[in-house]
Amino acid sequence: MRSATIAPMSFNPDPTVRAAALRAALQHHAHLYYTLDAPTLPDAEYDKLFQELQALESAHPELLTADSPTQRVIGQVLPGFTSVRHAVAMLSIRTETDTEPSGALSFDGRVRRELELGPDAPPVEYAAELKFDGLAINLRYEAGVLVRAATRGDGESGEDVTQNIRTIGQIPLRLQGVTAAVIEVRGEVYMRRDDFEALNERQRARLQKTFVNPRNAAAGAVRQLDPAIAAQRPLSFFAYGLGEVVGWLLPDTHSGLLDALAAMGVPVCADRAVVAGAAGLVAFHQAMGAKRDSLPFDIDGVVYKVNSLELQRRLGFVSREPRWAVAHKYPAQEQLTRLNAIDIQVGRTGKLTPVAKLEPVFVGGTTVSNATLHNLFELRRKGVRVGDTVIVRRAGDVIPEVVGRVVEPRAAYVPNFRMPRQCPACGSAVLREQGGLAHCCSGGLFCPAQRKQAILHFAGRRALDIEGLGDKLVDQLVDAGVITSLPGLYKMGLAKWAALDRMAGKSAQNIVDALEKSKQTTLARFLFGLGIRQVGEATAKELARHFGTLDALMTASFEQLLEVSDVGPIVARSIQTFFAQAHNREVLEQLRAAGITWAEGAGAQAQLGPRPLLGKTLVLTGSLPTLSRDAAKDLIEAAGGKVSGSVSKKTHFVVAGEEAGSKLDKARELGLVVLDEAGLLALLNEAQPEPPVLSS
């Protein structure tokens, strides 16, 4: 790790010195954070230094420099981009579309011929690297400071995208230890797959257009005229070469050059190698091919470059392509194929997903015949209909998806796809959720697609708490058809349990005992365990408290449901839909017949007592001396409070125990009330009268 830092802590009141120290520290920590992904300073500390620098710069505008970290997101919406002429043309490289090893052999053969190397001459040394799938950018540094960033354009001139490129945290605004008059760094701006997926998820949630692939998303962000929007698009960068250089003595090799760039703080991909001859190239192509799916970003091939810069000069260029480099492709991650049908898949959680049935096509290294269409809204926006030629993308571990269609006239009228009103797996009513985006099956307990999930949820710790009934056992039960619905659990005798895999000896008895124990529960746990859509643990507790008995809840009108705090029209409708279905009522009856009971009625409500924490949100952090996390949560909720996982301005109290971490820091920062266990217990015992109106 470099040492050029932490001067700001040793305070120098001279604003010029102080500003320079702050800039250096912020640059250092931004590099650790963005490029090396190894931050050593808490975000809040970084923000403090940043704000101090901002304040200094606005008090002393003469101190403002182009490389100041405060200058990343600046500027206004542009009317258009200005064209800039490249000092050195940005050329492209020859592409070897033969994805087999022969592609590497023919490149090595050409290089050896051009260099007039005989069969006995030693193998040529190559620098092998990845071919990133983004867009090429030229970063011009003068005296070490980023002064301009331009796209490739036609190779001779590109567009000035400096203000957008500045928003990319990974790109240094100043090169470390560089005074050279000019260094132009060339590389690829790209978007990581996880950033891309998250961006598309956000776009979907806002009902906005999704991007076809990370490359288009990155290109769109770089060419975004509003830098504030560009700043919200998460971009990354890898350097792979140089443009104009003045006043810097180049290393002898391409690999040495990339090492030098990395030392200046420029992101350089670690997946690169110096290899010998054709055999080395083939091995690299294969190794990266095997790794391709697990890389966090898209590549469409690898690039081989003759490592010696001297040999590169000797080889020169032919028709604007260097003879010393080649891109060796992999099978494409996008392909065209025919959409044969649209099916509906019911997920474990009941979500209905339209799935494209495709004419099988080889994409991203495998044959794909199914691809997701995400949801009805997205399907409609993409305008795909059965019979269309569609674009299928499969990259990495992400499930294949239909990203669009080829717009061509349709031979015949094809009706628009509609979501079914009944679940194709079980016939239960389909509900719309998540602001109308998702269609979900309401037959949780009954639906075969959701059977495993329903049983696991019912058996969960915060529901019926059936110890020992986990994933593997439920898989066996359902896959072997031993049980088809929840009540079946209670009908199995010891012998049946013992006949299952890994259930010999005490295990079967333990499950039987756990099931027996689970029969004595609470209405709230039972309701939560039913997995009614939209009814989480807190809502289940409110419902149990409000109605007191299952029958009262089952017969409640829509208006009566709305009287419960936390229950709005969507939740109310979901509850009514659940109880309206005969098969659900049947399951409830069978569960009660199996002996599941809870204290009902006035008694159950009376137990709840006063609710001193009504309307309050608490956060638990660290371990408390006597209460477990669950016990504390139960107490808080019984007192009407909510437990949240993260600290914000809306948090009323933070309860901190041993080894409390960043949540406690955040609480202090926000000036929140922090309690220990004794403080929490005191709060719970404050028997205040319940406020007449619920605050939400």
Ligand code: IVH
């Ligand atoms: S070298 C003169 N190296 O692929 C050689 N290019 O035509 C200049 N690319 O648009 C290019 N990864 O943006 C080089 N490791 C890599 C690359 C790479 C991606 C892109 C580049 C250009 C195209 C090559």
